[in-house]
Amino acid sequence: DVKVTQSSRYLVKRTGEKVFLECVQDMDHENMFWYRQDPGLGLRLIYFSYDVKMKEKGDIPEGYSVSREKKERFSLILESASTNQTSMYLCASSSGGGGTDTQYFGPGTRLTVL
């Protein structure tokens, strides 16, 4: 059973703080993704990674960066948090490399920036 975990379910930060959101998957998946989910806007892709130390911009990368130093871990970084980054953040992984396209999601982190 695929397990994708995220470091926090709820997080409250101040404007200007540097914020780290961590995601870990235990299925040796190649691909990992970060989305933000906002009402009426669906799931929007921030960044994704097909391999260790590799990253690609998604549709809304501004204000975010990512790090993938190990295959199982994908971190999302808000360099200087702003109120418009208040959202639900979802991490996902998929097997890649000729496997299925199914993305398995983590439980989400609800981030509030004050």
Added chain:
Amino acid sequence: GENVEQHPSTLSVQEGDSAVIKCTYSDSASNYFPWYKQELGKRPQLIIDIRSNVGEKKDQRIAVTLNKTAKHFSLHITETQPEDSAVYFCAASRSNFGNEKLTFGTGTRLTIIP
């Protein structure tokens, strides 16, 4: 890039009746179309998917149809039950079996009325 539009944004259906959710996509090279279900407070999970070499796929009470010419695909749920109440997301990608990103629609909140 790909753009996926999803309608309706909300749908209320009497228990036992059918529900249909429709999506259109813009990229004619897209070839993989999954549907994800997100119950309240839970993570999105894949419920069914279809590839462009197939026109229809069924799994018990759910089915997906694809019209490549019109760049349109739909989710059909028959004999709806209370546990079908959730937000449903369609998505599209240029799948190379796990090496492409998904573009999601904005979601449909389905409510089953007992």
